Amino acid sequence: MVSRSSAEAEYRRMGQGVCELLWLRRLLRDLGFRPQKPMDLNCENKAAIAIAHNPIQHDRTKHVEVDRHFVKEKLDAGIISFPFISFENQLVDVLMKAVSTTIFLDSLDKLGMRDIFALT
Structure with a gap:
């Protein structure tokens, strides 16, 4: 895959990270642990975090529509959160x-x- 911007590349990685967090969440649930708060996916790219939180279509996201909708759905459901980490x-x-x-x-x-x- 070729990304046109660092925000797009980071956002694609965020989509993969969300998939991994969902897998871990299901594993924890099967082991008897129920997460009470959203799972954090730390991100150092403020543009990628803004794309995740902003429902308006951005020009930069034209190649990541599926990831954008998937990540936004999990963010709105309170399953994940994206704290900024320097x-x-x-x-x-x-x-x-x-x-x-x-x-x-x-x-x-x-x-x-x-x-x-x-x-x-």
């Missing part, structure tokens, strides 16, 4: 791209990873 708090960045030493060490600490070779 790039400094994206823990996955340490696994995907080069980050500064400070962000790297902070992310490792948040992930609970420790250097087993460090002197104690």
Whole structure:
């Protein structure tokens, strides 16, 4: 697939993320857990979040109509929510791209990873 904008690419990934959250929700329900609040799908792209919340058709969404309707339906039903998360708090960045030493060490600490070779 070729996306024409980063918002479109992010929105397509949000659609896939919603599918995964629905699967996890059903799995939890089968195990006896009933989620009482919407499941969060963190997103750092404000344009993609705006597309999810805005019912007006955007020019950027002409290639993602199915995803747009699917995500909007789950958002309106209260099954999911899209809190904005800034790039400094994206823990996955340490696994995907080069980050500064400070962000790297902070992310490792948040992930609970420790250097087993460090002197104690």
